Each structure stands twice: as C-alpha cells, then as structure tokens.
Amino acid sequence: MSNEVVPSSVRELLADIFEISPEQVTQELSMDTLDTWDSFRHLQVILALEGQYGVQFDPQRIPELTSVALLQAELEKKGATL
Amino acid sequence: MQSDVERQELRRGIQDAVARKDAAGAVRFARRLLAAAGKHADVMFCATAFAGIGDALRQQLGAQRLKTYMVRSVTVEPILPFLTVEAVMANYVLELQVGGYGSYADELLSSYSSLAQFQPDLVLIILDQEEIAGRLPDLCANGIGSAVEEEIEECVARVAQLLRGYRSGSAARILFQGLVIPEFTSLGDVGEANLPHSLTNAVQKLNQRIAALCGTITDCVFFDADRIAAHRGRARWRDARMFYASRLAVASDMFRDYSGGLVRTFSTLFRAPRKVLCTDLDNTLWGGVLGEDGPDGIATGSAFPGNCYLAYQKYLKQLSCRGILLAIVSKNNEGDVREAFHVRVADLAVGLDSFVARRINWNEKAESIRELAQELSFGLDSFVFVDDSPEECESIRQQLPEVAVVEAPVLEPWKLVEVLSEQPFFDAAMVTEEDVHRSDEYKAQARRAELAGSAGSRDEFLDSLGIVCSFQSALQAPLSRAVQLLAKTNQFNLTTRRRSAAEVEEFASMTGGQAVVVRVRDRFGDAGVVGLALAHMQEDSCAIDSLLLSCRVIGRGIETALLAYVGEHALHAGAKRLIGEFIATKKNAPCATYYSDHGFTRFIPSYKSSSDSVFYELDLTASLPTYPKWITVEGNESYEQ
Numbered sequence: 270m271s272n273e274v275v276p277s278s279v280r281e282l283l284a285d286i287f288e289i290s291p292e293q294v295t296q297e298l299s300m301d302t303l304d305t306w307d308s309f310r311h312l313q314v315i316l317a318l319e320g321q322y323g324v325q326f327d328p329q330r331i332p333e334l335t336s337v338a339l340l341q342a343e344l345e346k347k348g349a350t351l
Numbered sequence: 352m353q354s355d356v357e358r359q360e361l362r363r364g365i366q367d368a369v370a371r372k373d374a375a376g377a378v379r380f381a382r383r384l385l386a387a388a389g390k391h392a393d394v395m396f397c398a399t400a401f402a403g404i405g406d407a408l409r410q411q412l413g414a415q416r417l418k419t420y421m422v423r424s425v426t427v428e429p430i431l432p433f434l435t436v437e438a439v440m441a442n443y444v445l446e447l448q449v450g451g452y453g454s455y456a457d458e459l460l461s462s463y464s465s466l467a468q469f470q471p472d473l474v475l476i477i478l479d480q481e482e483i484a485g486r487l488p489d490l491c492a493n494g495i496g497s498a499v500e501e502e503i504e505e506c507v508a509r510v511a512q513l514l515r516g517y518r519s520g521s522a523a524r525i526l527f528q529g530l531v532i533p534e535f536t537s538l539g540d541v542g543e544a545n546l547p548h549s550l551t552n553a554v555q556k557l558n559q560r561i562a563a564l565c566g567t568i569t570d571c572v573f574f575d576a577d578r579i580a581a582h583r584g585r586a587r588w589r590d591a592r593m594f595y596a597s598r599l600a601v602a603s604d605m606f607r608d609y610s611g612g613l614v615r616t617f618s619t620l621f622r623a624p625r626k627v628l629c630t631d632l633d634n635t636l637w638g639g640v641l642g643e644d645g646p647d648g649i650a651t652g653s654a655f656p657g658n659c660y661l662a663y664q665k666y667l668k669q670l671s672c673r674g675i676l677l678a679i680v681s682k683n684n685e686g687d688v689r690e691a692f693h694v695r696v697a698d699l700a701v702g703l704d705s706f707v708a709r710r711i712n713w714n715e716k717a718e719s720i721r722e723l724a725q726e727l728s729f730g731l732d733s734f735v736f737v738d739d740s741p742e743e744c745e746s747i748r749q750q751l752p753e754v755a756v757v758e759a760p761v762l763e764p765w766k767l768v769e770v771l772s773e774q775p776f777f778d779a780a781m782v783t784e785e786d787v788h789r790s791d792e793y794k795a796q797a798r799r800a801e802l803a804g805s806a807g808s809r810d811e812f813l814d815s816l817g818i819v820c821s822f823q824s825a826l827q828a829p830l831s832r833a834v835q836l837l838a839k840t841n842q843f844n845l846t847t848r849r850r851s852a853a854e855v856e857e858f859a860s861m862t863g864g865q866a867v868v869v870r871v872r873d874r875f876g877d878a879g880v881v882g883l884a885l886a887h888m889q890e891d892s893c894a895i896d897s898l899l900l901s902c903r904v905i906g907r908g909i910e911t912a913l914l915a916y917v918g919e920h921a922l923h924a925g926a927k928r929l930i931g932e933f934i935a936t937k938k939n940a941p942c943a944t945y946y947s948d949h950g951f952t953r954f955i956p957s958y959k960s961s962s963d964s965v966f967y968e969l970d971l972t973a974s975l976p977t978y979p980k981w982i983t984v985e986g987n988e989s990y991e992q
Contacts, residue, residue, distance in 0.1 A: 285392040288399050309428035316429055316593075316603040317391035328596030 275337060276351040279344075282321060283337065286313050299336035314340070322349035358384065362396060369400050374407040374414075378439060385436070391603070398432035401439045414442045415621060420471040420523075421449045422458050424482045425600040433610040441614050441775070443621075452598070455482070459517040467520065473617055474517070476527045479600055483510065483530060484557055491553050494538050494546025499553050507560045514568050522853035524620040525571040526613065529558040531580045531588060569830065569852030572620055572780045579612040580605075615775045621849075623839030625755060625776040626729050626789075628670060629720060631738040632681040632688065632711075635759045635767075636664060636701075641683055646691040652698030659764035664700035666768045671705060674786030675777060676727060676793060679709040680719045680736065707793040716743055717750040727793065728902040730841055730938060735776055737767075783832045785879035795876035796903060813907055813981040816873040820912045820978075821985040825866035825883060826859050832880045833868055836899060841938040843910065844899040845931070845945060846964075850885065858896065863888030863924035869913050871904055878904055884917050889958075892928040892968075893921030898945075905941065908979035914949055915976040916984075922971045930956075931967040949976050 324347040368376030408414040458466040562573035580588035590602035638650025710719035731753040739759040806812035859866035881901040931946035951967035
C-alpha cells in the first residue's frame with residue numbers, strides 16, 4: 270500500500286507523536302514495527318486523535334488499535350472526517 | 352483560529368530556529384503556535400523541538416535546568432510533553448523522571464529508592480484521592496459522619512510523615528498536589544452543600560490542612576489543583592472513561608491548564624516575585640485623558656465605567672499590602688495630576704502617597720523606569736509596567752526586555768484586573784514581615800535621602816542615622832526570609848548561590864559553621880532582616896560560602912559589620928584564617944572589590960573549585976575586621992571584647 274491512503278492530517282499527527290517523518294507513516298506501521306510506539310505513546314495517540322477529530326474511542330477497543338490501518342478504520346467508523 | 356498554512360509556517364519557524372540553535376526564536380514561534388489552539392500534536396512537536404536545544408535555552412535565555420522527579424499514583428506520561436513545553440515558556444528546562452504507580456511511599460522514604468538516586472532539584476508529588484484519603488468518601492456518605500474529622504487528621508498525619516520523611520534525607524524542593532473536590536457524589540449537589548460532613552467539605556478542609564502543613568516544611572509548596580479545576584469547570588476536569596481505563600486523572604483538554612498550574616506553583620520555590628509595579632494614569636489608573644477631560648471628566652468611582660478603574664486601584668492597593676511597591680510612570684503635567692488626586696479623592700482607592708515613587712513628566716518612559724530602578728535599588732527584572740498604549744508597551748519591551756509589560760485593555764477596562772492576575776510575576780507562596788512593611792521602609796528611605804542632603808560629611812550623616820545591627824542565627828530569624836534573600840539578591844551577593852532552607856540549616860548545624868542574618872534599624876524605621884552570611888570550617892580556616900546584603904542598605908557600613916561578625920565568630924570557633932570567595936555575575940559588580948576593600952589578599956587555593964571563583968584570605972590572628980564606629984551591634988553578647 271502507498272502512503273497516499275493515510276490522510277495527511279493523520280500522518281502529521283502520528284509523525285509528531287512518534288518523532289518520525291510524515292513519510293514514514295504508512296498503513297502498515299504498527300506497535301510491532303515501530304520502537305517509539307509504546308503503550309504511553311499509544312495513549313498519547315488516542316488522546317490526540319480524539320482531540321483532533323472530536324471523537325471518543327471505546328476504552329475496550331483502545332488497546333486493540335495497534336496499527337495505523339486499525340486506527341484509521343476506527344476513526345472512519347466513528348464518523349470522523351479525515 | 353489559525354489556518355493550517357499559518358501553523359505549518361510557525362512549525363517551520365521553530366524547526367529553523369532549532370537548526371540554528373536560536374533559543375529565543377524557537378520559543379517565540381512556539382508561543383505563537385500554541386497561543387491559539389494548542390493542539391496535542393503541536394505540543395508534542397514543540398516538546399520534541401525543545402528537547403534538542405536544552406543547552407541553548409540555558410545559555411541564551413538563562414533557563415534554569417531542573418532535575419524533576421514525579422512521585423505519582425496516576426498516569427502522568429501523556430501530560431509530560433505539556434509540562435515540558437509550559438516549563439520552557441516559563442524559562443525552565445526540565446529533566447523528568449517518573450516513579451512507579453504503587454511505590455510512592457517507598458520512593459519518598461527509602462534512601463535507596465530511584466528517587467533518592469536521581470538526586471532531583473524538584474519533586475512533584477501527585478497522588479490521587481484514593482491514596483491520600485481513600486476512606487473519606489464512605490465516611491462522608493451520610494454527610495453527618497462523626498469519624499470524618501478524625502480521618503482528616505489521620506490523612507494529614509500520613510502526608511506529614513511522607514513529606515517530613517523525605518525532607519530529612521533530601522534538600523530538593525517539593526510540590527504537593529492537593530485533592531480536587533469530586534463531582535457526582537451520592538449526596539448530590541444539595542447534600543454536599545448543606546451537610547456538615549459532606550465529602551466536599553471534608554476535601555476542602557483536608558486541602559487547607561495539607562497546605563498549612565506544606566508551609567511548615569522548608570522549600571515545600573502546596574499545589575491547589577482544585578482551584579484550576581474549578582476555574583475550568585470541575586465536571587470537565589476528569590474524563591471518567593480515561594480515568595477508569597488508564598488511570599488518567601485529568602481530561603486531555605485540561606493538560607495545558609494543569610501543566611501551567613504546576614509550573615506556576617513550583618516556580619515560587621525558585622524565583623522571587625517582582626517587586627515594583629509602574630502604572631500609567633490615563634486610561635489605565637482611571638478612564639479618559641486628564642489633560643483633555645480635566646479632573647472632573649476622568650472616569651473613576653462607583654459608576655460604570657469608573658468602577659472598573661476603581662477595581663484596578665483596589666487591586667493595586669492590595670498588592671502593596673504584601674510588599675509590592677507602586678510607582679506612577681505617566682506622561683502628564685505633575686500639577687494636573689496632583690489636582691486630580693485632590694479633587695477626586697472620594698472616587699479613588701489610591702492616593703498619591705500610595706505610590707513610593709513617581710515619574711510624571713514628558714520624558715521617555717524607558718528612561719523613567721531606569722531612574723526608578725536606580726532610586727528604589729531594584730533590578731529592572733523586578734519591574735512590571737502597566738500601560739494602555741501599545742506603542743509605549745512595545746517601546747519598553749524593546750528597550751528594557753527585563754521589565755514585564757502588561758497592556759491595559761483600553762476598550763475593556765473590566766478585564767484589567769483579570770489580565771494582571773493571570774500573570775505569574777507576583778506569585779508568592781509566603782509573605783514575610785519585611786514584605787508587609789516594605790512600602791513604609793521605602794518612604795523612610797526617602798526621608799534618609801533628605802537627611803543625607805542636609806548633613807555635612809558622610810560619617811556625620813551615618814552617625815546621625817543611629818544604625819543598629821542585630822545579628823541572629825538564621826534559624827532564629829524567620830528562615831523563610833533568609834531563603835527569600837538568597838533567592839532574590841543579585842547586586843550585593845558575593846557568590847549568588849541559591850541555597851535552600853535545608854542547606855541553610857546545614858550550615859547552622861555544622862561544627863564551626865555559621866548561618867547568620869543581620870537585622871537593621873535606624874531612627875527612621877526597621878528595615879528587617881537584610882543580610883546573610885553562610886560559612887563553614889575547612890581545617891583551620893573559615894570559608895565564607897555565601898554573603899549577601901539587600902541593596903537598599905548598602906553603603907552604610909552594614910557590609911563591614913557583617914564581615915566583622917563572621918570574622919569574630921570564626922576566630923572564636925578556632926579559625927586562623929578567613930577565606931572569602933567571589934563569583935562574578937552580570938549583576939554583582941557592586942561587590943567585586945568587597946574582600947580586597949576589607950584587607951583580604953587574593954590567593955589560589957590548593958583544593959579544586961569552580962573556575963569562576965576568585966578566592967581571598969585574611970589572617971585572623973593578625974587582623975580582624977572591625978565594626979564601623981557609627982553602628983551599634985546587638986545580639987553578640989557572648990563574644991563582646
């Protein structure tokens with residue numbers, strides 16, 4: 270998959286939090302493949318996405334959203350305009 | 352609202368500034384980026400950027416580096432970038448370490464804990480209600496519970512044990528976070544308000560007790576998280592979903608306010624408040640322009656909009672009650688101003704005599720403030736300038752960057768008090784007796800200056816003042832005053848070491864050590880505790896670690912008397928030699944020749960020391976500094992010759 274499918278606003282937000290460049294943010298990027306994606310940054314990502322898109326994630330789903338693809342799908346499910 | 356284009360530009364500005372290690376530039380752009388929305392990602396971006404220029408922040412902006420340890424029972428990690436950024440905005444560079452969730456007691460009380468090993472400058476203790484007062488909600492459930500008072504006592508005792516236990520082994524500054532009054536209790540809003548032992552009442556009382564406790568522990572400040580929560584709305588303070596799921600005690604859109612509150616609170620442990628407020632008159636102290644509207648036309652008094660200005664005047668008067676000096680800096684005719692204060696006396700909360708100094712003329716305001724700094728013996732960094740004119744404000748910002756500038760909202764005068772109180776520069780966790788009497792002391796100073804003008808010689812003048820120096824152990828005098836002097840004295844300060852209260856106590860308790868303060872009074876008034884010296888024995892020598900004097904008493908021989916006292920006691924403790932040390936700073940030139948003026952000679956010590964230090968020695972067996980003849984010495988009975 271190309272990084273075109275990750276909307277630039279999501280890419281930039283994740284890049285800021287993981288301290289990587291926006292180009293490195295692809296749908297495949299996940300907790301398993303990125304060292305800086307630890308549980309605290311995960312929480313940070315969740316809070317930042319919620320603030321940015323005005324949504325609230327279900328706490329039980331939060332630990333499962335461990336890749337960019339999953340986060341993006343959940344955001345879309347919540348009706349966020351990416 | 353910023354557009355994304357603007358945001359990207361500001362981010363690029365930060366990145367470029369970081370790349371060329373331009374700390375001021377990075378902070379300036381960050382301030383603008385975060386001013387509007389303060390999005391999570393922007394804060395993270397700034398935190399990462401600042402992490403790369405820690406050294407530049409310290410070297411170029413004089414930011415203070417603080418090794419900071421967070422003792423906590425809740426999740427704080429997502430808040431850390433916010434805390435880092437707020438700290439940089441207040442000119443601190445935090446080096447943060449976070450403790451374990453359940454190990455707070457062990458961390459505070461064990462000398463082998465990760466906290467003890469970290470050797471922090473600052474400890475933030477952030478515990479949730481469950482840890483501090485876990486039983487209170489049940490005991491308060493019926494609102495009349497008889498065991499509530501007892502439980503509060505026990506909670507306070509537990510906190511005291513933690514704080515005192517930690518203090519006994521460390522000199523780090525401590526911030527203790529108070530409880531936030533819980534929302535959504537079983538008693539409901541009406542019950543909470545009306546029943547004597549409701550949880551609301553209990554938590555309020557507990558907070559008050561813990562705050563009082565913090566006041567009894569050296570270098571410890573209470574952080575009233577509830578005040579900030581109430582300010583923003585308690586119902587929105589906590590996101591229950593995130594608290595239960597992740598132990599995050601503060602909702603994410605409150606991170607900035609929360610971090611700002613933490614920084615503003617711990618800042619009082621490291622910085623002295625500013626001391627002088629210079630206010631403009633037209634459209635600031637009163638509404639309208641005196642020169643055009645005349646004394647009867649200016650707005651002040653009980654009717655709108657005059658009451659907005661009256662509120663500002665009352666606020667100023669309250670500030671002066673705790674030692675903040677008021678001054679007028681106004682472009683006006685002095686005669687007109689006198690007339691206005693006379694004619695409108697019933698409509699004004701302040702009189703001309705509320706101001707310790709005035710510059711009412713047509714000179715440049717920057718020049719007037721410089722003169723006031725000279726006259727009042729305060730550095731420009733102790734000054735606050737309030738004016739409605741954007742041009743005047745900008746001119747001061749550029750010419751006197753040390754001065755804090757507050758622009759009075761001329762179209763919304765009701766906001767002036769709010770704008771002023773949002774600024775942290777008058778924050779103080781304690782108020783000393785000296786603070787309360789400061790205004791009077793400055794009026795006495797003016798009378799002294801008059802006498803100096805009429806007396807013949809300098810000695811004659813000093814003799815006529817009838818100066819009495821009273822020496823005390825720093826432990827007998829209010830210790831808070833000694834620490835306040837250490838924190839704020841810049842000009843007459845030989846080494847500028849910002850010793851903490853705990854360190855002062857250490858000097859006092861060492862064998863042959865000295866921690867002495869001097870209190871000064873004369874026929875015009877009591878200046879209070881104005882000087883301090885810390886010394887310790889090094890083999891057969893007594894080394895002066897710190898010696899300082901409030902600049903408003905310099906030039907009256909007090910500095911000589913203080914040295915004479917220290918020398919006398921050193922000799923008594925068996926010292927053969929007195930060692931003085933001078934570390935030059937940007938501000939302490941007035942005392943550069945202090946030791947050589949008192950017969951000391953320069954020497955290079957054999958032991959290792961910081962390269963900035965210049966050392967002086969005096970052979971006590973050959974000569975002893977003597978007290979000036981115009982000074983009467985008290986508190987020295989045991990060694991009088």
